[in-house]
Amino acid sequence: MKRGPNGSNGDERLTGLTAVVALFGFLLFLPPLLTAFDRGAQIFNVPVVWAYLFAAWAVVIGLVALLVRRSG
Amino acid sequence: MLQTWFVIVVSFAYLGILFAVAFYGDRRGDTGRSLISGGTIYALSLAVYATSWTYYGSVGRAATSGVGFLPIYLGPTLMLALGWLVLRRIIRISRRNRITSLADFVSARYGKSATLGALVAIVATVGVVPYIALQLKAVSNTFELIRRHPDVIPTAQLGQVPLLQDTALYVTLLLAAFTILFGTRHLDATERHEGMVTAIAFESIVKLVAFVAAGVFVTFGLYNGFGDLFARASEAGLSTVFTLGDDTGEWVWLTLLSMLAIFLLPRQWQIAVVENVDERHLKRAMWLTPLYMFLISIFVLPIAAAGLLRLGNTVDADTYVLGVPMAAGQEALTLLVFIGGLSAATGMIIVETVALSTMISNSLVMPVLLRRWSYRHKLAGLILGVRRVSIVVVMLLGYAYFRLAGEGAALVSMGLVSFAAVAQFAPAILGGLFWKAGTRNGALVGLSAGFAAWVYTLLLPNFARSGWMSQSFLTEGPFGISALRPEELFGISGMDNISHSMFWSMLVNIGGYVVISLLSRPRAREQAQAVLFVDALADPERPRLWRGRIPVEDLHEVLRRSIGRTATDEAFAEYARDRGIEVPSTGDADPDLVHHAETLLAGSVGSASARIMVASIAGEEQLRVEEVMEMLDEASQVAALEERHRLARELHDSVSQALFSMTLHARAVELAVQKEGGDPNGPVARGLTELRSLTAGALAEMRASLFQLRPDALREDGLAEAIRKQSAAIAAREGLVIAVEAPEYRLELDDRAEEELFRVVQEAVHNSVKHASAGRIDIILDEAPDGLVVEVIDDGTGFDPLDAPPGGMGLNGMRERMARIGGELVIDSSTSGSTTVRAVLPDQSLGDPR
Numbered sequence: 001m002k003r004g005p006n007g008s009n010g011d012e013r014l015t016g017l018t019a020v021v022a023l024f025g026f027l028l029f030l031p032p033l034l035t036a037f038d039r040g041a042q043i044f045n046v047p048v049v050w051a052y053l054f055a056a057w058a059v060v061i062g063l064v065a066l067l068v069r070r071s072g
Numbered sequence: 073m074l075q076t077w078f079v080i081v082v083s084f085a086y087l088g089i090l091f092a093v094a095f096y097g098d099r100r101g102d103t104g105r106s107l108i109s110g111g112t113i114y115a116l117s118l119a120v121y122a123t124s125w126t127y128y129g130s131v132g133r134a135a136t137s138g139v140g141f142l143p144i145y146l147g148p149t150l151m152l153a154l155g156w157l158v159l160r161r162i163i164r165i166s167r168r169n170r171i172t173s174l175a176d177f178v179s180a181r182y183g184k185s186a187t188l189g190a191l192v193a194i195v196a197t198v199g200v201v202p203y204i205a206l207q208l209k210a211v212s213n214t215f216e217l218i219r220r221h222p223d224v225i226p227t228a229q230l231g232q233v234p235l236l237q238d239t240a241l242y243v244t245l246l247l248a249a250f251t252i253l254f255g256t257r258h259l260d261a262t263e264r265h266e267g268m269v270t271a272i273a274f275e276s277i278v279k280l281v282a283f284v285a286a287g288v289f290v291t292f293g294l295y296n297g298f299g300d301l302f303a304r305a306s307e308a309g310l311s312t313v314f315t316l317g318d319d320t321g322e323w324v325w326l327t328l329l330s331m332l333a334i335f336l337l338p339r340q341w342q343i344a345v346v347e348n349v350d351e352r353h354l355k356r357a358m359w360l361t362p363l364y365m366f367l368i369s370i371f372v373l374p375i376a377a378a379g380l381l382r383l384g385n386t387v388d389a390d391t392y393v394l395g396v397p398m399a400a401g402q403e404a405l406t407l408l409v410f411i412g413g414l415s416a417a418t419g420m421i422i423v424e425t426v427a428l429s430t431m432i433s434n435s436l437v438m439p440v441l442l443r444r445w446s447y448r449h450k451l452a453g454l455i456l457g458v459r460r461v462s463i464v465v466v467m468l469l470g471y472a473y474f475r476l477a478g479e480g481a482a483l484v485s486m487g488l489v490s491f492a493a494v495a496q497f498a499p500a501i502l503g504g505l506f507w508k509a510g511t512r513n514g515a516l517v518g519l520s521a522g523f524a525a526w527v528y529t530l531l532l533p534n535f536a537r538s539g540w541m542s543q544s545f546l547t548e549g550p551f552g553i554s555a556l557r558p559e560e561l562f563g564i565s566g567m568d569n570i571s572h573s574m575f576w577s578m579l580v581n582i583g584g585y586v587v588i589s590l591l592s593r594p595r596a597r598e599q600a601q602a603v604l605f606v607d608a609l610a611d612p613e614r615p616r617l618w619r620g621r622i623p624v625e626d627l628h629e630v631l632r633r634s635i636g637r638t639a640t641d642e643a644f645a646e647y648a649r650d651r652g653i654e655v656p657s658t659g660d661a662d663p664d665l666v667h668h669a670e671t672l673l674a675g676s677v678g679s680a681s682a683r684i685m686v687a688s689i690a691g692e693e694q695l696r697v698e699e700v701m702e703m704l705d706e707a708s709q710v711a712a713l714e715e716r717h718r719l720a721r722e723l724h725d726s727v728s729q730a731l732f733s734m735t736l737h738a739r740a741v742e743l744a745v746q747k748e749g750g751d752p753n754g755p756v757a758r759g760l761t762e763l764r765s766l767t768a769g770a771l772a773e774m775r776a777s778l779f780q781l782r783p784d785a786l787r788e789d790g791l792a793e794a795i796r797k798q799s800a801a802i803a804a805r806e807g808l809v810i811a812v813e814a815p816e817y818r819l820e821l822d823d824r825a826e827e828e829l830f831r832v833v834q835e836a837v838h839n840s841v842k843h844a845s846a847g848r849i850d851i852i853l854d855e856a857p858d859g860l861v862v863e864v865i866d867d868g869t870g871f872d873p874l875d876a877p878p879g880g881m882g883l884n885g886m887r888e889r890m891a892r893i894g895g896e897l898v899i900d901s902s903t904s905g906s907t908t909v910r911a912v913l914p915d916q917s918l919g920d921p922r
Contacts (some may be wrong), residue, residue, distance in 0.1 A: 011609075016158045018358065022153035029146045030327060032321045038316045041343065042306065045299035047314040050139050050373055057366055064153050065359035 014071045027057040046050045074403050076219050079410065083215075083239070086278075087246055090271050090418065094254045097270025107270050108349060111356030116273035117343050119280075120362045121334060122217060124210035124417040125203070127279060130369065132390035134376035138315045143323055145369050147330030149362035155354050158574040159335060159344060161505055162806050165608045166345050174341045174497065175435040175456065181504040181605050182512035183598035187433035191516065192497065196338050196431055197466070198531075199493025202486040204424055204470030207417035212240035213476070214394055214413055218406065219399055243414075247421050248467045255426035256459045268422065270345050277417035280368050282412025286393055287371020289405055290378045294396075298374060305377040313377050325571040329491045334503070336494040338427035339420060346427075371713065421470070428660065429462035437462070477538055488570050489530050496522040496577060499585045499699065507589075509604040510900050514589030522581025529573040530736040533558045604663055622686070624661045627669050630686075643668075720778050728778065728920055729770040738764035769804065776801025790818040791826050792853055795833055799851060806841050814853035819860065825913060829862055832897070835882050836864035836909040844868025844907060859895075859914040870901040886911075 025031060037052040094911065100107050107113060124143060133141040151158070162177070171177045179189030195413045235241060254268040295301040305313050316323055335344055348354065379392030387395050394413070397405040437458050499522070501517040536546045549557040556562075559569050561576055594602065631640040647668050655665065670686045742760045750757055779797055786794045792814035799810040821829070833851060840846040846868030854861045883899065886909075890897045895913035 011160075018156050022150050024145075025150045025153060029150070030091070030144075030324055032867050034316070034323070035320060038320075042302065042314065045306070046302040047138070047302060047373075049314070049316060053139055053142055053146075054366070054370065057146065057362075060149060060153065060411075061359050061362045061366060064362070068355045068358055071355070 010071055014067060017067050018064060021060060021067065024063070025056075025060040028060065029053070074218055074221070074407060079215065079218055079407065080239070082407060083243075083414060084246075086414060087250070087418070088242075090275070091253075093274045094250070094267035094271035096267070098254065098265075098267030101266035102271075106266060106349075108266055110326050111350075111353035112360065113270060113273045114343075114348065114353040115357040115360035116364065117269045117347070118334075118340070118357050119276040119364045119368075120272050120339055120343055120419045120423050121337075121361075122276070122279065122365065122416060123203075123420040123487075126411050127283060127413050127416040128210055128214070128390045128393055129487060130372045131376045131379065131392045132388065134313070134373050135380055135389035135392065136312060138313050139373060140316055140323065140373055142369065143326035144330045145362075145365040147327045147332075148334035148365060150327070151331040151334045152358045152362055154865060155358045158502070158505065160351060160354055161608055162335070162501075163345050163348050165505075165605055165902055167348075167351075168608070172346055174336070174338060174431045174501075175431040177341075177345075178497065178500050178504070178515065179435065180509070181804060182500070182515050183595055183601055185512045186435075186439045188500075188512060188516055188519075191519055191523075193431040193435040195493060195496060195519065197428055198525075200338055200424055200428060201466065201469050201492050202473055202477070202901065203490040204421055204466070205474035206486050207421050208240040208471055208474045211414060212418050214391065214410055215239045217391055217394060218398070218410060223250075235475070240474065243418070244421075244471045247418055247425075251271070251422050251425050251429075251463050251467070252460050254569070255422065255429070255463065256456055262348050265426070269343070272343070272419050272423060275415040276364065278415040279412040279419075280364065282408045282415075282819065283368050283393065284371065284398055284567065285405060286409050286412075287375055289400075289811055290396055291371060291374045294400060296381075301374050301377055304381060308381055310377060310380050313373060319568060322568045322571050324812065325574050326488075327575060329488070329495055331497045332498045333491040334499050337424075337490070338494070339423035340723060342423050342427035342430075342793070346430075363469040408614060416877055421467070425463050425466050428466050429459050432462040432466070433458040476736050485534060489534060492530055492570060492573055492577070493523075493526055495574065496526060496581055497584045499578075503585055503589075504602070504605055506606060508599075508606045509589055509594075510585065510602065511589045511592050511594040512598055513592040514585045517588045518581045518583075518585030521584045522577045523579050525577035526573060529558050529561060530569060533569065613681075620778050622661045622666050624656060624659060627661050627666065628657075631669055647815065662786050662862075665717060681796055707765075723774065724778055728771060728774045731767055731774055734767045735771060737762060737768055772801055772804030776805055786826060786830050787823060791821060791829055792816075792819060794830055795853070795860070798834065799849075800835070802837060808841070808846060808850065809848045810837070812846070812853075813852045814851070815855060819853070819855065821860070821913075825893045825895075826917050828893050829860075829911060829913065832886045832889050832909075832911050833864060834861060835886050835895065839882070839909075840864065840866035840868055840907065844870065857915075858910060862911045862913075864909045866907050867905065868907065870903055870905050870907045872901070 034049075034053075038049045041048045043051060097107050128142040165171065167178060171180055173193075175189045178192045179185050182188055250458070251268075253273070255265055291301055295304065302313070334340055344354075344357075375392055376389065377397060379389060379396050382399060383392065383395050394406060394409050397409060430463065433455060434776060438455065441454070441458075496519055499518050503510040504515070532541065533546055535541050536543055544552075546557065546559065548554060559572060561572070561692070564572065564575070567575065586895070596732035628640060628644070631643065644655050651664075661669070666686060724826060740762060741766060742757065745757055746752060776798065779794075779801060789797065793813075795814065796812045799812050803810040819826075837849060839852070840849050844866050846866035848867050850863070850865045852861075852863040852865070854863075883897075887897045890911055893913060895911060898910040898912070899907070900910065901907035
């Protein structure tokens with residue numbers, strides 16, 4: 001993949017992309033998507049909603065880290 | 073069982089380490105090998121967000137509402153993901169405008185309104201002091217728990233410790249010392265404290281390690297991993313652990329609230345904005361700080377489940393983190409967890425207090441003091457004093473609140489209540505960042521209304537629950553008006569108190585801000601600031617902008633002095649033409665014009681000097697406008713002076729050396745002609761003599777000119793010596809006798825007096841030569857007991873001093889020169905001859921010469 005250019009262009013790209021990740025995070029962390037996992041059920045004995053939130057959280061952190069690294 | 077003295081020793085040893093780390097951080101910073109030049113320390117110090125309230129309280133919350141504790145951490149993750157959009161803007165603006173607190177930021181955005189700054193400082197103090205109290209309570213309570221183990225103490229009794237036996241009191245005093253030592257070390261424009269930040273990052277690591285150690289022990293030591301632990305909880309019917317809690321509305325509000333809290337809490341603002349040394353550090357914080365929160369919250373739910381299984385309701389769920397290892401007999405781990413909690417509490421208290429004290433001193437106290445006192449005297453010392461006193465006051469207020477509120481709702485639920493208080497800044501700050509039409513009046517109305525709603529729907533109900541107000545205020549409403557019940561305002565029910573309060577306060581806050589902004593017309597100054605803030609990222613190359621007011625006249629004057637009148641007028645005209653506006657000749661210059669002027673100045677005197685000059689007329693340094701002018705004159709003279717110096721050196725090395733050789737050669741030829749028997753009165757000999765005297769005259773004249781060309785000759789030689797050299801040169805050139813009678817040692821005069829006296833003598837001698845046709849001049853420098861007397865006496869044709877002095881004699885100029893250095897000039901002359909010019913400079917030590 002091509003590295004994003006530095007300077008204000010790169011900054012704008014980073015701003016836009018991280019904002020998209022934040023929106024994605026909103027979608028993952030808030031109802032109604034969240035309520036779908038909030039049934040009190042368990043997977044491998046652990047609460048589904050707990051596992052889901054931590055997985056989603058890791059994805060968001062990972063995406064931001066990836067974007068930041070690429071921007072240099 | 074842990075001995076009390078041992079816990080105390082370890083605690084204070086830990087605080088000692090904290091001092092050492094901060095000291096080391098400051099030392100490294102001072103020697104230019106800063107520890108905080110990487111982004112990691114910045115990201116870790118941002119984790120000051122995790123206080124003892126989250127350290128212990130998250131588990132308590134998880135015990136009742138499952139993953140319901142998570143929004144407090146998820147919100148910051150979202151906000152930091154938006155960091156490049158929002159925080160970078162705030163950091164950039166604060167850096168450029170040298171903004172050192174949240175209150176200052178709001179004030180600066182809305183036309184530097186002092187009222188608004190003071191309001192923000194008050195809201196922050198009221199909202200956050202109870203939060204500080206909460207930290208002290210955590211320290212005090214957990215210490216009591218360890219001390220009284222294995223007795224199980226109901227939480228309600230934990231607070232009843234005699235004042236002098238209360239660890240929290242000593243912790244408070246130590247923290248006040250720490251904060252004063254590392255938070256107000258010196259006063260500089262950036263208000264950065266490297267040592268403090270390093271210590272906070274260190275505390276973040278300690279609390280993470282302690283909490284994760286407890287979590288690992290509980291999950292893998294007491295149980296066989298997550299699956300086993302949750303399976304047992306499931307068997308025991310602890311269904312709450314497996315859900316979000318029963319209210320998704322609360323979940324949403326908490327997410328929003330913590331998104332705002334991560335940068336609006338005074339301590340977060342301090343770390344994220346004020347202590348930020350490099351914008352790029354934010355990039356690392358955008359993922360590393362959320363990762364930190366991720367790690368510290370993984371074990372919250374397992375510890376809550378284990379606590380419920382093992383301890384149940386015998387102890388407060390808020391103390392499970394400590395209680396589970398303690399009940400399992402793990403003394404070392406218990407101690408580690410206690411230290412972790414201590415680090416969470418102390419980190420929060422230190423930074424919060426520094427941030428609050430900056431706000432209190434800069435936005436509340438100083439504006440009042442400056443209006444009453446002349447600010448010329450020891451301003452820096454005064455600010456530091458105010459800062460230190462506010463630190464102690466904030467700490468003691470926090471402690472007093474903790475002692476007063478005890479176990480009441482006014483304390484234990486204060487964490488989120490504080491979040492809700494600082495969230496009131498959001499409309500003014502976020503609106504101010506992205507919406508140019510937001511005005512000062514809008515911000516004032518919105519913030520006041522939001523704060524009032526917060527007090528009414530959140531703070532007062534907590535007071536009522538603590539028994540500080542009548543309960544009927546809650547249940548029946550004030551004066552029995554049920555529509556005004558604070559937690560069900562106008563009949564809105566079914567919401568938890570935080571969501572309810574956020575709904576109402578945000579409604580009136582945002583509503584007031586937007587509506588009043590649209591209705592009111594901003595003043596020019598507000599508009600200028602709005603453009604500056606909203607377009608902060610538009611022009612990345614732009615140098616810093618100025619906070620002070622800069623009158624157009626001053627700007628014009630400064631420019632005129634450095635680039636000349638014509639060029640200045642042209643520059644202003646061009647500026648106006650380019651933008652299609654008219655530049656007013658009075659009033660405050662808008663930032664764009666200032667920037668334009670600064671660029672022009674930079675071309676003339678270099679960018680650093682340009683910055684200093686604009687800074688001083690902007691009132692950012694305590695320099696008077698006159699001093700800037702002086703500085704400027706000097707600056708533009710320096711180039712000319714250097715050129716003259718170079719010229720003098722070259723002339724000395726070439727022409728005057730050649731003239732000197734010529735006189736020697738002329739003399740040698742003269743002697744040779746005599747030896748060879750030439751006629752001493754013949755044309756050759758006479759011509760040679762003439763040639764030699766002409767060459768000698770040229771040499772003397774050249775030396776006199778060189779002396780005048782060298783600007784620092786006076787400074788190097790001293791007054792007496794300079795007068796001697798100058799006189800010799802003039803005597804040689806004009807063919808008269810000048811006798812100088814002066815002490816051999818160097819007179820002690822300041823540069824200015826030396827310069828003025830020298831010019832006076834020069835002028836007097838000049839008059840004697842040109843106007844009085846004198847044949848002899850006596851110059852006398854005499855150090856009398858009461859001052860210095862300089863006399864210039866000639867034997868030429870005098871004049872009548874009562875008559876208007878002949879023009880061109882410069883007598884007035886001489887009088888002015890003497891007056892400037894606090895001396896006087898007496899002229900004694902008569903038409904019969906002989907003129908005496910006497911300059912008297914009273915002894916400097918007798919009084920201020922000016």
